[in-house]
Structure formats: structure tokens, C-alpha cells
Amino acid sequence: EGLPDEVPHLGAAIYSRDDGAAALFELKRLAECLMPGAHVRPAAARSYEHPARTFDVFWRGSRVGRLLELHPKMLEGGRGAILDVDLREMERLAPPPPKYKPLRRFPSSAFDLSVVAGARELAGDIEDRLRALAGEALESIEFVRQYSGPPLAEGQKSVSFRLTVAAPDRTLSSEEVAAIRGRIIEGMRESGFELRV
Incomplete structure (x- = not known):
């Protein structure tokens, strides 16, 4: 009582001498590895954060951290990126340990779907929509590939998943x-997506 609330955080930082954005993307991948399905949204930058490269990290519907590139004035050349994750919130949102499942007695069926989306649409958000539309029959969903180029229009990409039911x-x-x-395809089209079937 009366003591400050100390919240444990995970911090990771990468410094790069060149002007590429690889450090930021590597830390985004780290967040996705730690929290499958995590995604980022642009956030208002603080004085030490890059005004166009600052993001809040969301997982399971809640904000769990921040991904940012340092403002150029903070560095003497090169670029620095930081990932900060609230471990208390991450632990609260983490799924329970997997329970034992008896071996499946009946075979499953798999099919692929390719969703055409805007270039800025996150694959994780598309996967969440597919998962919700598939319902209880969904056993697994797996990212297969992403493609942009002809015959797709400029600014579009095709994201393919394999669904097992x-x-x-x-x-x-x-x-x-x-x-x-069919239910998944119809639902995605109602959400404004085009499918390559």
C-alpha cells in the first residue's frame, strides 16, 4: 500500500546505420511472434518519436504496447526502432494453455481462399475476419502467400490462406x-473484399 505500481515491460531496440526501415519491420515481426495475430495502428507521436513511424500495438482487441522509430533529431545518423510491450497486459490476454485433445477420429477437409485487399490492409485483420466467418467448424487457418502485381490493380494485393474444417x-x-x-466468401464480399476463386 502506498507503493508505486510497477508494471513489467518488455523492451527491444534495433539501431541501423543505413536509412532503411528494416529495424521497424523486424520489431513488428517480433511482436507478431510473441503475440500471434498482433497488429499495429498509427498513433500520435511524442516529441522523441518519428511523426510518421509511430504505432500502437494491439492484441486480442486491447492495446498492449508501442512500436516506434526514434525522431531523427534523437540520433546522429542512422535509424533506431523500439518495441515496448506491457507484460502484465500481455499475460492477461494470453490464451490458456492448450488442453489435451483426443486424436481426431474423422478426417478434415481443407480449401484455399485468396482475398484481394488494399495494400495497407493487414493480413492479421483479414485472417480474423475469415476465422469469425468460418465459425466452430474451423480447425486451423494458415497463411499461404501474398502477391501484388498483374493482373491486380495498383495498390492491391492478394492474400491467400488455407482453411481446414x-x-x-x-x-x-x-x-x-x-x-x-460459400458462407465465408459471401461474408467477405459483404465486408467489401473481392475473392479470387
Whole structure:
């Protein structure tokens, strides 16, 4: 009582002598490795932060940290990037340890979907939409590839995922799998996305 609340944080920093943005991207990848599905949103910069390269880090719907590049005036050449994560918040949001699952008695079915989105659309956000539309039948979703170039319009990219669906008590029929796939496609189109099918 009466003592300051000390919140544990994880900090990571990278300094680069060149003018590339690799350091910022590496720390973004670190955040995604620590918190699968994490994404960033532009944030208002403080005086020591780069006005165009400062982001809040979100995971499972909550803000958990900050990703930023230092303002050029803070460095004598080169670029520096910092990732700061609130470990208390990260622990609160972390999923429970995986429970034992008996071996599946019935085979699963997999299909690929390629979603056409704007170049700035985050693959993690697209995956979240696909996951929500697939519902309880979804066993896993896996990022396959990302492509930009002809025949896609400039400023667009195609993000491909492999979705695996199954039922615990039976083998899904081809009609049921097609219905799940159709529901996902329709839902994504209603959200303004185009699909390459």
C-alpha cells in the first residue's frame, strides 16, 4: 500500500546505420511472434518519436504496447526502432494453455481462399475476419502467400490462406464444406473484399 505500481515491460531496440526501415519491420515481426495475430495502428507521436513511424500495438482487441522509430533529431545518423510491450497486459490476454485433445477420429477437409485487399490492409485483420466467418467448424487457418502485381490493380494485393474444417463426431460432406466456403466468401464480399476463386 502506498507503493508505486510497477508494471513489467518488455523492451527491444534495433539501431541501423543505413536509412532503411528494416529495424521497424523486424520489431513488428517480433511482436507478431510473441503475440500471434498482433497488429499495429498509427498513433500520435511524442516529441522523441518519428511523426510518421509511430504505432500502437494491439492484441486480442486491447492495446498492449508501442512500436516506434526514434525522431531523427534523437540520433546522429542512422535509424533506431523500439518495441515496448506491457507484460502484465500481455499475460492477461494470453490464451490458456492448450488442453489435451483426443486424436481426431474423422478426417478434415481443407480449401484455399485468396482475398484481394488494399495494400495497407493487414493480413492479421483479414485472417480474423475469415476465422469469425468460418465459425466452430474451423480447425486451423494458415497463411499461404501474398502477391501484388498483374493482373491486380495498383495498390492491391492478394492474400491467400488455407482453411481446414472438420466436425468432432463425423466426416463433413462435400456439400457441408462447400456451404462453409460459400458462407465465408459471401461474408467477405459483404465486408467489401473481392475473392479470387
